Every structure is written in structure tokens, then in C-alpha cells.
Amino acid sequence: MADELLRERKGQTLWLTLNRPEVHNALNAVLAKHMVEAFEDGSADTTLRTVVLTGAGERSFCSGADLKENSGGIFRAADGGNPIAAVLRAIEACNKPVIARINGSVLAGGMGLVAACDLAYAADHAKFSLPEVRVGLFPMMVAARLTTQIPRRHLQEMAYLGETIDATTARQYGLVNGIAPADVLDTVVADVLDRLAQNSPDAIAAGKRALREMRNMAEGDILTFAERKIAELADTPDAHEGRQAFAEKRKPRWAE
Structure with a gap:
């Protein structure tokens, strides 16, 4: 078979x-x-x-x-x-x-x-x-x-x-x-x-998890959850690299 x-x-x-x-x-x-x-x-x-x-x-x-x-x-x-x-x-x-x-x-x-x-x-x-x-x-x-x-x-x-x-x-x-x-x-x-x-794999993975979790939340809790998640994501290596690449006008080099 x-x-x-x-x-x-x-x-x-x-x-x-x-x-x-x-x-x-x-x-x-x-x-x-x-x-x-x-x-x-x-x-x-x-x-x-x-x-x-x-x-x-x-x-x-x-x-x-x-x-x-x-x-x-x-x-x-x-x-x-x-x-x-x-x-x-x-x-x-x-x-x-x-x-x-x-x-x-x-x-x-x-x-x-x-x-x-x-x-x-x-x-x-x-x-x-x-x-x-x-x-x-x-x-x-x-x-x-x-x-x-x-x-x-x-x-x-x-x-x-x-x-x-x-x-x-x-x-x-x-x-x-x-x-x-x-x-x-x-x-x-x-x-x-x-x-x-071309995009950050870590950001996509974090976003996919967040979207899945948001689906089961009460409407009033979603913004508070998102507020916490963006703060966490902003401190990741990919986020630092993305901002630096933007400032230097080059393509970002995402962590493997």
C-alpha cells in the first residue's frame, strides 16, 4: 500500500x-x-x-x-x-x-x-x-x-x-x-x-499562538492580553534585529 x-x-x-x-x-x-x-x-x-x-x-x-x-x-x-x-x-x-x-x-x-x-x-x-x-x-x-x-x-x-x-x-x-x-x-x-x-519566524509563531488564544477570550480581555504580548515580543532578538535593520535601511537577518 x-x-x-x-x-x-x-x-x-x-x-x-x-x-x-x-x-x-x-x-x-x-x-x-x-x-x-x-x-x-x-x-x-x-x-x-x-x-x-x-x-x-x-x-x-x-x-x-x-x-x-x-x-x-x-x-x-x-x-x-x-x-x-x-x-x-x-x-x-x-x-x-x-x-x-x-x-x-x-x-x-x-x-x-x-x-x-x-x-x-x-x-x-x-x-x-x-x-x-x-x-x-x-x-x-x-x-x-x-x-x-x-x-x-x-x-x-x-x-x-x-x-x-x-x-x-x-x-x-x-x-x-x-x-x-x-x-x-x-x-x-x-x-x-x-x-x-522575508518575515520574522519568531514573530509569526508568537502571533499564531496569540490569535489562537484570543479566539477563546472574552472581548474585554483581548486588548489586555495583546498589550502584554506585544511588550514581551518587543524584547525578543528578532524584534531588536528588525528595528535595527529598519534604522539601517537593510534587510533583517533573522535568528535561525
Whole structure:
């Protein structure tokens, strides 16, 4: 059996490819476990700057949970947790920016992967759908993330009707940052990776953690939290280097 998750390092970027194209890169318990491990390993690797998540082939990014393969296991593991929820948490906990390279259709739990990623860019032929209600389910975990990303009316329409939207509409909803023809998508992703590489990795990691923590705070506590965090960040080596480089009109040399 081919590896269900492909890992490839390209420079300072870890590429993770869902490799089950015969079932539209659907998630089973084994694949979910490998994904959690890959994101944890990527987060611990100090030589990496970014992670890209994509799917094998051109038809599908991810169709969500594999309903034909031990569906009970993908919805509830032996420890009582949910394997897909564990993947979403691993993406969000990764201290590197995670970019979704959406090569094809995104359904159900695949939408959760996109929502968990920090940035998302899609081929213009990609389709997006929350069809769970058509098989007696509901996108519970996906909705838990999408409620903060797209307007509630749009989310409810997608979740209740189970219908499909195109890439242009997905961008209008705020599901993706940008769309491009399939043959240009890699160029778009490469440009994003280049621009990320110019910025402080420590600042990005701190910012990602802070944004995650802010999501669960009461509105009145957010500014106080941010006030404390910017003071801490201002004393880091990258912040000192960034200010010095600005004053000297040169590119900053970030600590490795």
C-alpha cells in the first residue's frame, strides 16, 4: 500500500500530501494519525519555516471522513476522541504557518482542514461543500472553526442545504485567500512562501499562538492580553534585529 501521507521537504518548507486519490483523499484513522505526527514533527523542527498541505491528483483536495472504511473509527477513536479533531488541533498548534494548497474539491471534513490552515489558495476549478446532512450527519467540528471565518448566513446555507459553491464564491465568503488557474497555483503558493520567508519566524509563531488564544477570550480581555504580548515580543532578538535593520535601511537577518 502506498503511503497515505507523503512528506517532502523543499528548502525550509515541509510539503504534506494526502495520498488517497482513489477515494478523493478521504480521511481515515491511519491517515489522521500520520497527519498529527507530521504536524507535530514539523512544529518541532527549528529548521523549517512553513508547511504546505495539499492533496494528490487534480480532482480532490480532501472529501472528508472516509465513510466506507470503518466509519465508526474515524468519528470516535478508542480513547473517545475524534481523529479528525486531533488533526485540526495539530494544524492549529503547529508553530509554523500552514498553507492549504487546494488542488481540487473540498468536502465535509476537508473544509475543516482548510479552516484550520492559516492561509488557503485554491485552483479555480475547486468546489466546496458541506454535504453531511445528506448522509444523516452535520458538520459539527467544521462549523466550530468556520463560525469565525465566514458569515453565519453563508455557513448555515452551506450546512443545511448541503449544496456546492465554486472557488470564486469561496473567496467571496472568506474561505480562501486567493484562487488561480491550476497551472498557476504552484506559482502563487511559491510567491506566498517567499514573502513569508522575508518575515520574522519568531514573530509569526508568537502571533499564531496569540490569535489562537484570543479566539477563546472574552472581548474585554483581548486588548489586555495583546498589550502584554506585544511588550514581551518587543524584547525578543528578532524584534531588536528588525528595528535595527529598519534604522539601517537593510534587510533583517533573522535568528535561525
